Amino acid sequence: KAGVTQTPRYLIKTRGQQVTLSCSPISGHRSVSWYQQTPGQGLQFLFEYFSETQRNKGNFPGRFSGRQFSNSRSEMNVSTLELGDSALYLCASSFQQGSTGELFFGEGSRLTVL
Amino acid sequence: AQSVTQPDIHITVSEGASLELRCNYSYGATPYLFWYVQSPGQGLQLLLKYFSGDTLVQGIKGFEAEFKRSQSSFNLRKPSVHWSDAAEYFCAVVGTGTASKLTFGTGTRLQVTL
Numbered sequence: 001k002a003g004v005t006q007t008p009r010y011l012i013k014t015r016g017q018q019v020t021l022s023c024s025p026i027s028g029h030r031s032v033s034w035y036q037q038t039p040g041q042g043l044q045f046l047f048e049y050f051s052e053t054q055r056n057k058g059n060f061p062g063r064f065s066g067r068q069f070s071n072s073r074s075e076m077n078v079s080t081l082e083l084g085d086s087a088l089y090l091c092a093s094s095f096q097q098g099s100t101g102e103l104f105f106g107e108g109s110r111l112t113v114l
Numbered sequence: 115a116q117s118v119t120q121p122d123i124h125i126t127v128s129e130g131a132s133l134e135l136r137c138n139y140s141y142g143a144t145p146y147l148f149w150y151v152q153s154p155g156q157g158l159q160l161l162l163k164y165f166s167g168d169t170l171v172q173g174i175k176g177f178e179a180e181f182k183r184s185q186s187s188f189n190l191r192k193p194s195v196h197w198s199d200a201a202e203y204f205c206a207v208v209g210t211g212t213a214s215k216l217t218f219g220t221g222t223r224l225q226v227t228l
Binding site: 004033035042043044045048056058090092102103104105106107108 | 150155156157158159160163204215216217218219220221
């Protein structure tokens, strides 16, 4: 079956703009988690959605938000972009809530903020 | 709060040699432990996981890991490395209970020489 699909794969924005990233989980998976990966901070958990509800949230400012739709697809939004938001944003899906189930990661969306 | 330490940032081994990547975790109770691999430009792929039971866990691609509670370690091993194993390896932990987000180590980059 198809894996986790993230769009767009690459994007360039300028400071102050906002961006929306999309994630389509594996069919049948109801949990979607988002992670930010940077050379300096490594992989950091952003949030997790299950059945359209945010179940867990990491330590990121309110500029980072997300949502999940009834078909389990998820979007994350970053408003008022800063240079430090440049990163690879990874989406992961799993069948059950929480990370005790195996996570399947997409290839990521690489955001560059100029 | 849980944490993961991967003391080796970069390791180089010859093809056919054995490999051991170190991982130490900090968590009050028995954690759930994972090893993921990330090839350049790709997302993360789960190699293996430990939840409970047998402390020696077998994974994909010939990898195994051993959970040692007394040392708070979960080292990844492979008896004979292939050039295609060159990638970045991440150890991760998630606490049981309500805190279900994955906490990743900083990663170990593996280079394989021919």
